[in-house]
Amino acid sequence: MTIASNPANTSADNPASVTGSWAASSRAACLLIVLAIAIGLAIPAFVGAVDGRPAHALALPALLLLGMLLLYSRVLLLTAILLLRAAGDVFFDSTRVALGSVQIGVGGLINAFVIVIAILLVLEQPRLLPKKVALLWLPFLLAGLAGVLLAPAPGDAVRLYLAQVSYCAVFVSAFYIVRTLDDFKRCVRIVLLSSLLPLLYGVVDIAVQGGVHGPNGARLQSTFAHPNIYAFYLTLVVALGFYVLKSATYRLSAWQRVGLSAYLLLLLVMLALTQTRSAWIACFGLFFVYGLLFERRYLLYLLLIAVLALLIPEVRERVLELGSGNQVRQYAKLNSFAWRLYIWESGLAWMRPSHYLFGYGVDAFAYYSPTFFPLAGKTHFGAHNVYIQWLFELGAIGLLAYLWLFARLLGMLKSLLGVDRLAGFIVIALVLQYLAVSVSDNMAAYLAFNWYFWFVAGAACALLAQRGAAPEGSR
Numbered sequence: 419m420t421i422a423s424n425p426a427n428t429s430a431d432n433p434a435s436v437t438g439s440w441a442a443s444s445r446a447a448c449l450l451i452v453l454a455i456a457i458g459l460a461i462p463a464f465v466g467a468v469d470g471r472p473a474h475a476l477a478l479p480a481l482l483l484l485g486m487l488l489l490y491s492r493v494l495l496l497t498a499i500l501l502l503r504a505a506g507d508v509f510f511d512s513t514r515v516a517l518g519s520v521q522i523g524v525g526g527l528i529n530a531f532v533i534v535i536a537i538l539l540v541l542e543q544p545r546l547l548p549k550k551v552a553l554l555w556l557p558f559l560l561a562g563l564a565g566v567l568l569a570p571a572p573g574d575a576v577r578l579y580l581a582q583v584s585y586c587a588v589f590v591s592a593f594y595i596v597r598t599l600d601d602f603k604r605c606v607r608i609v610l611l612s613s614l615l616p617l618l619y620g621v622v623d624i625a626v627q628g629g630v631h632g633p634n635g636a637r638l639q640s641t642f643a644h645p646n647i648y649a650f651y652l653t654l655v656v657a658l659g660f661y662v663l664k665s666a667t668y669r670l671s672a673w674q675r676v677g678l679s680a681y682l683l684l685l686l687v688m689l690a691l692t693q694t695r696s697a698w699i700a701c702f703g704l705f706f707v708y709g710l711l712f713e714r715r716y717l718l719y720l721l722l723i724a725v726l727a728l729l730i731p732e733v734r735e736r737v738l739e740l741g742s743g744n745q746v747r748q749y750a751k752l753n754s755f756a757w758r759l760y761i762w763e764s765g766l767a768w769m770r771p772s773h774y775l776f777g778y779g780v781d782a783f784a785y786y787s788p789t790f791f792p793l794a795g796k797t798h799f800g801a802h803n804v805y806i807q808w809l810f811e812l813g814a815i816g817l818l819a820y821l822w823l824f825a826r827l828l829g830m831l832k833s834l835l836g837v838d839r840l841a842g843f844i845v846i847a848l849v850l851q852y853l854a855v856s857v858s859d860n861m862a863a864y865l866a867f868n869w870y871f872w873f874v875a876g877a878a879c880a881l882l883a884q885r886g887a888a889p890e891g892s893r
Contacts, residue, residue, distance in 0.1 A: 484531050492535045496591055499528055500608050500873060503866055504651065505615035508641040529584050529865070536587035539594040547593050548883050554826050555586040557819035562780060565812045569779030570786070578781045581865050585872045592876030597884055602841075603667065605877040606658050609870050613655045613685065616640040616648065620688055630691055636732065638691035642866065646859055649694030651867045653701045654848060656685050658874065660708075661844045690727065693736050696858050700851040707847065712840070757793070758802050758858060764791045765801065765810055777813035800863065804856035824853060827875060833882050845878045 487495040510525035540547055562579050569575030596602050620640035630636045637645040659682045662668050663675065670678065689697060702720065709716035727733045752760065765783060768790035778786065783806075784798040791799060801807035808817045828849055835842035852871060855861060861868070 484527060488531060488534065488538075492539055492591075493595055495531065496535050496588075496595070497608060499532060500869065501612050502615070503528070503869060504612040505619065505641045507643045507647075507866060508619065529580065532584050532591075532869070533580070533587045536590045539591055543594065547590060550826075550830075551590070551593065551879060551883070554823060555589070558816070558823050559583065559586060561812045561816035561819045565777060565780040565816060567779070568776065568782075570782055574785070575780035575782075578863065581868075582862065584865070585868045588869045589872040589876035589879075592873055593880040593883065596877045596880035599667065599838075599881065602877050602881045605873065606662060609658055609874060610655060610662065612870065613652075616642070616651075617685065617688065620691075624691075637693045638688060640688070644864075645692040646694050646697070647864045647867050649689055649692035649697035650700075650855060650859075650861075650864065651870065652685055652689040652692070653697050653704070653851060654867070654870055654874070656682055656689070656701060657704055657844050657848055657851075659685070660705075661840060664712075665838070665840050667838065690730070690733060693732060695736055696855045700855055703854075704847050704851065708843070711843065752793075755858075760793065761787070761791050761799060761801070762803055762806050765806060769810060773813060775813045775815060777809065777811045777816060780811050783807050783810045800860040802858060802860055804859075804861050807860070807862060824849065827879070830879050830882060831875075834878055837882065837885060841878070845874065849875065 484495065487498065506525060506528070559582065562582055566572070566575045566579050592605065596605060617640070620638055623640070624630055624638070630638045632639055632645075634645050638648065639645040640648050642648040642651065659678060663670070663678050663682070686701075689701060702724075705716055705720055709720065728737070765787070768786070769778075783801045787799045788794040788796060801810065804820075805817060808820050812819075828846065831842065831846050831849065833842075834845060848871065852861065
């Protein structure tokens with residue numbers, strides 16, 4: 419996965435290239451020095467915050483390990499993070515320590531390192547990042563930065579904004595990993611391998627507890643903070659696994675095909691146990707369109723799976739639940755869809771025309787929800803709709819910037835259909851799935867899932883960029 423250096427950029431015969439390389443290295447060194455100073459200043463406060471708790475004590479060794487890997491290999495560190503991040507939420511919360519009014523733990527440190535990795539990679543080899551890709555995220559991130567300045571709760575706003583920056587960082591970093599089709603395939607395998615630990619954890623947890631039990635009832639969430647996040651992550655992994663199974667570029671033996679097929683079926687069982695209906699619909703839609711475009715027999719398989727799924731009481735109950743609780747009445751219990759409609763209507767009705775353009779600031783929807791949502795009580799509910807969230811928080815400008823980001827992304831990915839029709843279909847389907855489930859969930863806050871999603875999207879765009887830059891005879 420190492421990136422071959424470009425002779426044109428490192429040749430001693432090219433003074434301009436040498437000067438540019440030296441300047442990039444100097445900037446990277448300065449950034450690392452600042453990071454080291456920040457770590458040194460934080461150590462005294464950290465020691466006081468640990469207070470003899472072993473889980474908290476893991477933060478400093480983890481920080482030092484991440485720092486050493488950052489110096490050794492940026493790409494290796496990012497690969498390790500992606501392999502393990504899916505299993506991280508289960509213990510990251512236990513490592514948080516209070517530094518003043520801010521809580522920080524291993525998860526926050528990893529987020530910071532992901533951003534630093536992207537910055538260092540760009541500083542060292544800026545030519546590997548196409549200008550149109552660099553501009554892809556710029557309008558949305560600028561709108562978000564303005565939203566931070568308007569935010570009613572600056573700490574929460576900065577945290578959410580840095581999460582969006584980390585999504586951009588993962589997307590950009592993929593351009594420094596993917597140079598060939600084999601690199602793209604390796605990225606797909608990284609995401610697939612990341613699902614092993616959550617799967618094992620979920621199976622063991624079910625066996626130990628004698629079923630699915632958790633803070634959200636009988637809904638499987640495995641190592642993730644919420645069943646919905648695990649469900650959307652599974653739709654991504656299943657789609658990529660299906661690509662590996664069906665793509666002619668992967669030369670799988672008969673036993674490998676059987677093993678991968680069994681693994682994907684097990685992941686689908688896990689997806690059913692999350693009881694996340696929007697993820698079920700997204701996954702069903704992927705295979706339905708695949709059946710229409712590639713293999714019609716999959717339409718029959720889908721029909722059979724749907725019938726068998728409805729025989730499962732939990733699945734049938736989740737589907738039938740949408741038929742009741744659709745009216746807002748005193749003491750009436752709303753179903754999840756009607757509840758979402760109610761909070762959307764309440765939030766939009768509360769907005770004032772003076773805020774239509776720039777919104778109320780990042781994370782303002784959750785901050786103000788106890789004010790405008792009659793069912794909130796003291797709970798700060800998120801919008802459960804990314805489009806309404808950004809309209810409320812960043813205004814029309816922020817929402818348009820967000821939609822422009824995805825429009826440009828889909829415009830770039832269309833070209834992948836001419837390179838690898840199945841890969842193009844899968845990645846475009848994943849983007850459309852993301853846009854669809856964003857109608858009913860707080861997708862912007864689902865950090866672990868977003869990293870994998872944007873890593874795959876970045877890898878696909880990087881493959882296209884490399885093919886576009888390669889001489890005709892070298893393709």
